[in-house]
Every structure is written in C-alpha cells, then in structure tokens.
Amino acid sequence: xxxxxxxxxxxxxxxxxxxxxxxxxxxxxxxxxxxxxxxxxxxxxxxxxxxxxxxxxxxxxxxxxxxxxxxxxxxxxxxxxxxxxxxxxxxxxxxxxxxxxxxxxxxxxxxxxxxxxxxxxxxxxxxxxxxxxxxxxxxxxxxxxxxxxxxxxxxxxxxxxxxxxxxxxxxxxx
Amino acid sequence: xxxxxxxxxxxxxxxxxxxxxxxxxxxxxxxxxxxxxxxxxxxxxxxxxxxxxxxxxxxxxxxxxxxxxxxxxxxxxxxxxxxxxxxxxxxxxxxxxxxxxxxxxxxxxxxxxxxxxxxxxxxxxxxxxxxxxxxxxxxxxxxxxxxxxxxxxxxxxxxxxxxxxxxxxxxxxxxxxxxxxxxxxxxxxxxxxxxxxxxxxxxxxxxxxxxxxxxxxxxxxxxxxxxxxxxxxxxxxxxxxxxxxxxxxxxxxxxxxxxxxxxxxxxxxxxxxxxxxxxxxxxxxxxxxxxxxxxxxxxxxxxxxxxxxxxxxxxxxxxxxxxxxxxxxxxxxxxxxxxxxxxxxxxxxxxxxxxxxxxxxxxxxxxxxxxxxxxxxxxxxxxxxxxxxxxxxxxxxxxxxxxxxxxxxxxxxxxxxxxxxxxxxxxxxxxxxxxxxxxxxxxxxxxxxxxxxxxxx
Numbered sequence: 001x002x003x004x005x006x007x008x009x010x011x012x013x014x015x016x017x018x019x020x021x022x023x024x025x026x027x028x029x030x031x032x033x034x035x036x037x038x039x040x041x042x043x044x045x046x047x048x049x050x051x052x053x054x055x056x057x058x059x060x061x062x063x064x065x066x067x068x069x070x071x072x073x074x075x076x077x078x079x080x081x082x083x084x085x086x087x088x089x090x091x092x093x094x095x096x097x098x099x100x101x102x103x104x105x106x107x108x109x110x111x112x113x114x115x116x117x118x119x120x121x122x123x124x125x126x127x128x129x130x131x132x133x134x135x136x137x138x139x140x141x142x143x144x145x146x147x148x149x150x151x152x153x154x155x156x157x158x159x160x161x162x163x164x165x166x167x168x169x170x171x172x173x174x
Numbered sequence: 175x176x177x178x179x180x181x182x183x184x185x186x187x188x189x190x191x192x193x194x195x196x197x198x199x200x201x202x203x204x205x206x207x208x209x210x211x212x213x214x215x216x217x218x219x220x221x222x223x224x225x226x227x228x229x230x231x232x233x234x235x236x237x238x239x240x241x242x243x244x245x246x247x248x249x250x251x252x253x254x255x256x257x258x259x260x261x262x263x264x265x266x267x268x269x270x271x272x273x274x275x276x277x278x279x280x281x282x283x284x285x286x287x288x289x290x291x292x293x294x295x296x297x298x299x300x301x302x303x304x305x306x307x308x309x310x311x312x313x314x315x316x317x318x319x320x321x322x323x324x325x326x327x328x329x330x331x332x333x334x335x336x337x338x339x340x341x342x343x344x345x346x347x348x349x350x351x352x353x354x355x356x357x358x359x360x361x362x363x364x365x366x367x368x369x370x371x372x373x374x375x376x377x378x379x380x381x382x383x384x385x386x387x388x389x390x391x392x393x394x395x396x397x398x399x400x401x402x403x404x405x406x407x408x409x410x411x412x413x414x415x416x417x418x419x420x421x422x423x424x425x426x427x428x429x430x431x432x433x434x435x436x437x438x439x440x441x442x443x444x445x446x447x448x449x450x451x452x453x454x455x456x457x458x459x460x461x462x463x464x465x466x467x468x469x470x471x472x473x474x475x476x477x478x479x480x481x482x483x484x485x486x487x488x489x490x491x492x493x494x495x496x497x498x499x500x501x502x503x504x505x506x507x508x509x510x511x512x513x514x515x516x517x518x519x520x521x522x523x524x525x526x527x528x529x530x531x532x533x534x535x536x537x538x539x540x541x542x543x544x545x546x547x548x549x550x551x552x553x554x555x556x557x558x559x560x561x562x563x564x565x566x567x568x569x570x571x572x573x574x575x576x577x578x579x580x581x582x583x584x585x586x587x588x589x590x591x592x593x594x595x596x597x598x599x600x601x602x603x604x605x606x607x608x609x610x611x612x613x614x615x616x617x618x619x620x621x622x623x624x625x626x627x628x629x630x631x
Binding site: 079080081082083086091094097098099105106107130131 | 274275276277281310311386387388390392393417418
C-alpha cells in the first residue's frame with residue numbers, strides 16, 4: 001500500500017505567494033485587458049440580444065423540440081412500439097397503444113405525451129425509434145407556457161410541429 | 175423406475191434415467207439449446223430442427239428432442255458445426271417472418287428474438303423480393319388472435335388441442351410456404367383452456383386479445399401467486415406494472431409450472447379473473463351509503479360490538495388466506511362471537527371438470543374445515559360481522575369487511591384483495607401454497623389483520 005503514496009509538496013509557502021498581492025494583480029490585469037478591449041470594439045463581443053435577435057447557428061443536428069412524423073398519406077408514422085419510452089432516461093414519454101384500423105400495420109398510439117419539463121433533450125428517443133416516427137429537428141429551442149400542463153405535449157401538438165430542415169415525411173419503409 | 179446411466183455432455187458427466195429424452199436433460203441442466211416445437215407437456219415432435227446436437231458415432235447432427243439417452247453416449251452441443259447448423263435453420267425460419275417486432279405483443283418474450291441473439295446474429299443470405307403474405311389478424315375465438323405470417327409452424331398449438339384438450343380445433347393446412355395454422359372452416363377455437371395456446375406459442379403468432387397492446391412485456395413486474403377462482407389452487411404469475419404517476423395495475427395472469435397441482439396450464443376463466451381485482455372495489459369506509467372517517471367508524475364498530483357482546487356471529491369467506499382466518503378466529507374469541515362459514519354458496523357444478531376446474535369455487539375451504547368452522551346457515555345473533563362472504567344474510571345489525579362493493583351497506587370497511595396482501599392457501603388436495611403480495615397501491619387498503627389491530631386498540 002505504502003509504495004502507492006506519492007507525496008506532493010504544498011505550494012504557496014514562498015514569501016511572494018504569502019503576500020497575495022502579485023496574484024491579485026495578475027488576475028485584475030486580465031480583467032481590465034478584456035474590459036478595455038471590449039469597450040474599444042463592442043461589436044466583437046460574442047453575445048446575442050435575445051429575443052430581438054434570434055440565433056443563426058441552429059443546424060440540422062440541433063436537438064430541438066420533438067415532433068411526430070407523418071407517412072406519405074399524412075397518417076401518423078408511430079406504431080406505439082414503446083422503444084422511445086424504453087430508451088428514455090428521464091422516463092418522460094407516456095404512450096397508450098391501441099389497434100390501428102387504417103390499413104397500416106396494426107398498432108398506433110392512442111395517446112402520446114412528452115413531458116418537456118422532465119425531458120433532458122438527450123435524443124435517445126430519436127435514436128431508438130425503428131420507424132423514424134419521432135425526431136427533434138424542429139429547430140424549436142424555446143417553449144413557453146403559463147402552467148405545468150402546457151409543457152406536457154400531446155399527440156396532436158407533436159404531429160403539428162414542423163421539421164425545420166425539410167424531410168417532412170418519415171423515411172421508414174412504410 | 176428405470177436404470178440410471180451416465181452420459182457425457184460437453185465433457186461433463188451426468189447421471190440420468192435410461193431412455194429419457196436428451197433434451198429434458200439439457201433443459202434441466204440449463205445447457206443452452208434452442209427449440210420451438212418441443213414442450214415438456216406436449217412431448218417431442220421434431221419438426222423445428224433447432225435443437226441439433228452432435229452425438230459421438232453419428233454421422234450427422236441429431237435433434238435432442240427425439241433422442242433417447244443411452245449408456246456411454248457422448249454429446250457435444252457447443253461445436254462450431256452445431257453453431258452453424260442452428261444459425262442456418264434460424265435463417266430459414268426467418269425468410270418469410272415479417273419482423274414486425276415493433277407491433278408484436280410477443281416482443282421481449284419471443285423465442286425467435288432470443289435465439290437470434292444467442293445463436294443467429296447473422297445477415298441473411300436469402301433475399302427474396304417479397305415475403306409470403308398470409309392473414310395478419312385472424313380472430314380464432316376464445317380471445318386468441320392468430321398472425322399466420324409470424325408462425326414458425328412448430329405445431330405446439332395444434333398438439334395442445336389434440337393431446338391436452340382433445341378438442342382438435344386447430345390444424346396446419348397447406349404445403350411448403352403456404353402452410354399455416356388454421357381452424358376448420360366455420361369453426362372457432364372453443365374450449366375452456368384455449369388461451370393456453372398463447373403461452374405455448376413460442377413466437378407472436380398466437381396472441382391474447384385481452385392483453386393485446388396493453389403493455390410491452392419488458393415493463394411488467396412478475397410475482398408468484400395462486401388463482402382464487404376455485405379450490406384447485408393453480409399456480410400463477412401475476413404480471414403488473416406501476417406506470418409513473420399512476421397506480422399499480424395487474425395486466426395479466428399466466429400459468430406457473432407446478433407438476434403437483436396444475437402442470438403447465440390454467441383455465442381461461444382463472445386467467446381472466448384478474449379483471450375482478452380492480453372492478454367495483456370497495457375503497458372507502460361507508461355507513462348507510464355515507465362516507466365515514468376512520469376514527470368515527472372504529473368508534474361505531476366498538477360500540478356495536480360492545481352492545482351485542484355474546485350475541486354476535488362472524489361470517490368468514492372461504493377465499494381468505496389462512497393467516498386472515500386465524501386472525502379472525504382469535505378476534506372472535508376476544509369478543510365472544512360465534513364463527514361460521516356457509517360453504518354451500520361456493521358449489522358450482524357447471525364449473526367443474528376433470529382437468530383443472532373444481533366445482534368448489536372457494537380457494538381455501540380446506541382450511542375452514544381444518545379449523546372446524548361451522549358451516550351452518552341459521553343465525554340467531556343480532557349482530558353479524560361479515561368478512562367478505564358472498565351470501566346475503568339478514569340481521570338487525572350488520573358490519574361488513576368487503577373487497578368489492580355490495581348492495582346493502584350498513585357499516586362497511588374496505589379490505590385488501592388477495593393481490594394486495596400475502597398469505598397461504600390450502601387447495602382441495604390438501605396442498606398448502608404461498609401467495610406473494612403483488613400490488614402496492616398508492617393508497618393501500620388495510621388488510622383484515624390491520625383492521626383487527628386497529629379496532630383492538
């Protein structure tokens with residue numbers, strides 16, 4: 001056991017260190033350097049005047065608000081296989097399945113809720129989906145509401161969300 | 175009892191009965207062997223060819239399910255050749271399989287999925303432009319739905335109707351890739367044990383209409399329990415789940431193997447009796463149809479019991495656990511009451527048969543008899559305390575402890591049903607079996623023991 005112990009000498013015991021002032025001076029120097037640089041050229045400051053100014057760097061890989069995709073005939077692509085709910089680490093997807101009567105497959109979600117207040121936007125649901133039925137490509141990064149219930153999105157809301165980067169229709173085999 | 179012999183499997187020696195089936199040994203010793211068609215209750219059929227093993231001295235791999243054990247036999251189940259044979263047979267099974275696991279209720283407990291992960295993991299070399307199409311959801315009757323495309327033609331279901339129920343409803347018709355399981359034209363699957371084919375089916379071809387799409391099986395928690403439908407005491411698995419923010423719900427009953435009681439099966443009525451657990455439950459304390467607080471109810475109970483001391487009869491349901499009945503007997507001694515349990519009401523001659531159904535529809539009536547509880551129906555007392563007994567008995571004063579709502583409610587306390595408490599039952603053959611507590615409700619209803627404890631203090 002003893003040969004695994006490595007003794008590290010304690011730093012800060014010299015006279016210069018004990019004075020503290022040289023270290024404070026070093027720090028304040030950095031602060032003032034940035035202050036004067038930014039006062040000279042305020043346009044170079046990397047901030048966004050949100051909400052008047054909207055972000056421009058949202059790419060197709062950005063994990064925004066979820067949506068449920070449609071099939072070519074505008075019916076829901078989801079078959080309620082519960083893969084997303086199984087993969088979800090936040091346990092925030094609530095599905096109730098029912099039999100499907102419109103000729104596609106046999107199963108569809110009767111209700112499909114995502115509690116976005118519990119969601120951690122990890123994207124595992126998108127990864128897990130075998131039908132390309134759930135995506136996070138809406139580009140929506142801000143969701144507002146007046147009460148907690150507003151943040152629990154139902155099937156209709158999720159189906160109404162549009163993809164921001166084309167590919168409106170699900171690309172699974174049916 | 176035949177001779178015990180030694181055989182070698184994968185280099186290890188096992189002592190087995192001569193002329194028993196090799197696959198039974200492999201299953202018992204948990205040596206991985208894939209099989210669809212073999213089932214311990216139905217015997218060997220040898221049609222799926224999945225259980226191939228190499229036997230020393232035999233030219234080709236042999237199926238373990240139709241091989242009898244012989245002295246000095248040397249079996250190898252883990253050679254590269256066997257792995258290839260199993261993978262190739264699995265590939266053939268999967269040629270026309272629709273692979274619709276996302277919509278299949280069997281997903282998660284499907285032999286095809288398990289064997290693919292254990293023995294397959296291949297990319298298919300057979301590519302056909304279109305898979306053979308069959309009927310996707312055929313209602314066979316008796317709550318069974320058939321998907322002919324998912325079927326692997328193991329014939330377990332047809333052998334079940336031939337050998338176990340002797341009703342012969344199901345058969346395999348057609349040849350080659352047109353063969354499929356079907357009923358006779360115009361006939362339905364119709365026998366009181368029909369839903370066992372759902373458990374027997376190793377894939378998603380036969381699924382339960384009752385359980386259809388209600389849950390994915392990997393979410394379900396499993397507890398061991400005993401059926402309360404009749405005095406047979408069939409062993410059950412209770413599958414239940416507590417969805418986030420909701421209450422614990424039972425989704426289905428499945429038979430649990432017990433060779434001494436029910437073998438592999440249960441009747442459909444017992445299987446569907448899980449619905450009664452939730453329906454029409456007594457959940458609150460009621461006095462003359464008005465809700466009552468617990469303190470007031472216990473005060474009311476005590477005053478009535480004191481008023482009629484020595485003039486009280488307790489009626490006990492014969493479905494209660496032995497522990498509950500014993501607690502009631504002890505309480506009866508304290509309040510000087512007489513205890514009865516009329517058993518006539520449980521008799522149902524139409525229900526019983528010579529398989530698993532007993533015409534005595536009380537799960538624990540043997541304990542009632544063992545504890546010498548009177549069966550008389552004549553009651554002279556003025557106060558009756560009824561512990562969930564189904565008969566309607568009239569008296570001037572009545573207190574009830576009920577799991578399910580009843581019509582005339584004087585003072586009524588709700589009690590936990592059998593899934594919400596644990597205990598023991600003795601079946602009609604005198605076998606005592608334990609039931610686990612399955613359901614943990616968000617607001618648990620007290621058990622009989624808890625109520626007795628509360629009214630004592």
